[in-house]
Amino acid sequence: MKAIVTVLGTDKPGIIAEISGCLYRYNINILDITQTILSGYFTMVMMVDLSAMTCGFGEITGALDALGGKLGLEIRMQRSEIFDAMHRL
Amino acid sequence: MLNTSEILSTISMIKEQKLDIRTITMGISLLECAGEGAAEKIYDLVTRRAERLVAVGEEIEREFGIPIVNKRISVTPVSLILGEREDPVAVALALDRAAGTTGVNFIGGYSALVQKGATRNDLRLIRSIPEALSRTELVCASVNVASTRAGVNMDAVRLMGEIILETARLTAGRDGLGCAKLVAFANAVEDNPFMAGAFHGAGEGDTAVNVGVSGPGVVKRALEACRGEPFDVVAETIKKTAFRITRMGQLVALEASKRLGAPFGIVDLSLAPTPAVGDSVAHILEEMGLERCGQHGTTAALMMLNDAVKKGGVMASSSVGGLSGAFIPLSEDIGMIDAARAGTLTLDKLEAMTSVCSVGLDMVAVPGDTPAATLAAILADEAAIGVVNQKTTAVRIIPVPGKGVGEWVEFGGLLGRAPIIPVHPESAEAFIARGGRIPAPINSLKN
Numbered sequence: 004m005k006a007i008v009t010v011l012g013t014d015k016p017g018i019i020a021e022i023s024g025c026l027y028r029y030n031i032n033i034l035d036i037t038q039t040i041l042s043g044y045f046t047m048v049m050m051v052d053l054s055a056m057t058c059g060f061g062e063i064t065g066a067l068d069a070l071g072g073k074l075g076l077e078i079r080m081q082r083s084e085i086f087d088a089m090h091r092l
Numbered sequence: 093m094l095n096t097s098e099i100l101s102t103i104s105m106i107k108e109q110k111l112d113i114r115t116i117t118m119g120i121s122l123l124e125c126a127g128e129g130a131a132e133k134i135y136d137l138v139t140r141r142a143e144r145l146v147a148v149g150e151e152i153e154r155e156f157g158i159p160i161v162n163k164r165i166s167v168t169p170v171s172l173i174l175g176e177r178e179d180p181v182a183v184a185l186a187l188d189r190a191a192g193t194t195g196v197n198f199i200g201g202y203s204a205l206v207q208k209g210a211t212r213n214d215l216r217l218i219r220s221i222p223e224a225l226s227r228t229e230l231v232c233a234s235v236n237v238a239s240t241r242a243g244v245n246m247d248a249v250r251l252m253g254e255i256i257l258e259t260a261r262l263t264a265g266r267d268g269l270g271c272a273k274l275v276a277f278a279n280a281v282e283d284n285p286f287m288a289g290a291f292h293g294a295g296e297g298d299t300a301v302n303v304g305v306s307g308p309g310v311v312k313r314a315l316e317a318c319r320g321e322p323f324d325v326v327a328e329t330i331k332k333t334a335f336r337i338t339r340m341g342q343l344v345a346l347e348a349s350k351r352l353g354a355p356f357g358i359v360d361l362s363l364a365p366t367p368a369v370g371d372s373v374a375h376i377l378e379e380m381g382l383e384r385c386g387q388h389g390t391t392a393a394l395m396m397l398n399d400a401v402k403k404g405g406v407m408a409s410s411s412v413g414g415l416s417g418a419f420i421p422l423s424e425d426i427g428m429i430d431a432a433r434a435g436t437l438t439l440d441k442l443e444a445m446t447s448v449c450s451v452g453l454d455m456v457a458v459p460g461d462t463p464a465a466t467l468a469a470i471l472a473d474e475a476a477i478g479v480v481n482q483k484t485t486a487v488r489i490i491p492v493p494g495k496g497v498g499e500w501v502e503f504g505g506l507l508g509r510a511p512i513i514p515v516h517p518e519s520a521e522a523f524i525a526r527g528g529r530i531p532a533p534i535n536s537l538k539n
Contacts, residue, residue: 007099039096041100046100060154064154081155081158082155082157083094084343085102085156088340089098089102090098090101090102
């Protein structure tokens, strides 16, 4: 199962390190990362593979929420099918 | 690979434009519960079949990151399974308990289909509606009084005028809230996931998963990008947006069906507003160039919106059904509330709008002293529009006890708030007293 992680907020050092560290703790593999600054906002999109994940979906989204709170960022993880459904025939 | 702008556009639709799945509604057949002792059998069956409904809804919400606002249950019209000696209100109480146990937001199907004639059980059920709605929290009732093939059952229309008024009276302490859970239909559909009119038709299987999507805010935002363009550009933009929204609905419906072990029924392609800012159908019409919803031009704008939503959505789902179209519930749409307060949106204009969009006069608050015959005449007009146009129409009207024109009623939550708008004062008593049936209309010689 693949998912998309999106991170939106103010840029600061260590964002990628913190998030990839969190994903690594649950054995989630990062497949692709794109990062940009859009209208002054740090915007990162990651595609990740959840097939070897060591926890449930609720646990990882809870951990990312907590991390988002700590870093002052919005972090979401959503299964990739929703984006495929809306943007691909 | 998806590109960043596509991903961010979906997130913006959910976060800023209030895109959501309005409801996952599980249809459950009660036919096996028919006869005496139905109430207990119904409670057991509904709580067993829908045991995982709310949990599954929450799982999908979490994994896909899309809000699922309501989880609901629809059941076989209760008049069909009622035992001769069974108290219909006991069944309503059992449904209410089952809804409470499963954690759903509403349960619909306290219903009777009397478009041509009423059985003893139909009449017992209809007469029990005021008491049933005053003694339950989560039960929704509906009565189909007309169809294109049967015409309009004017005896049922007359009775429903009285039932609406009595329901308001018995829930007077809550501004007639019971009437917000009661809808009278023409051409009711059997797979509608939306309340208050959802029921699981007799032609359906044991269970079905029906999903209603929403997203007026997404359509409005898309139209902001084509200001001043001709209507064919507007229509194309709406179609593309409706396609995307519906694809998401289809995905959620299939996922819910798989996890619940219940067959996928339909996706209802609807634009269902909420009282929240940015979630209004009226504001879409105003984005098209109207100064205010309800003015001249509103019917044309709504017709185009409704049609384009269907055209865009129908290809995005393997099975489309329910009410499918734009809803115009007055108290649930901030733009309609403002237009009614300004006096631009009147009952007569709302009636015209119902001839081109989904359903009908919805969540309209009128003075508490409106006579039953006038309520029945309003219903007769709506039924006539539905019957002759071969479409579903409905009336969900609240004669607010003790309040008059210009006063406000607050229902709270998704049911919203509304100014009380006037009805015509002329008497409909003699018209409604006739009863009988308005024959089914001719289906050729269309002019």
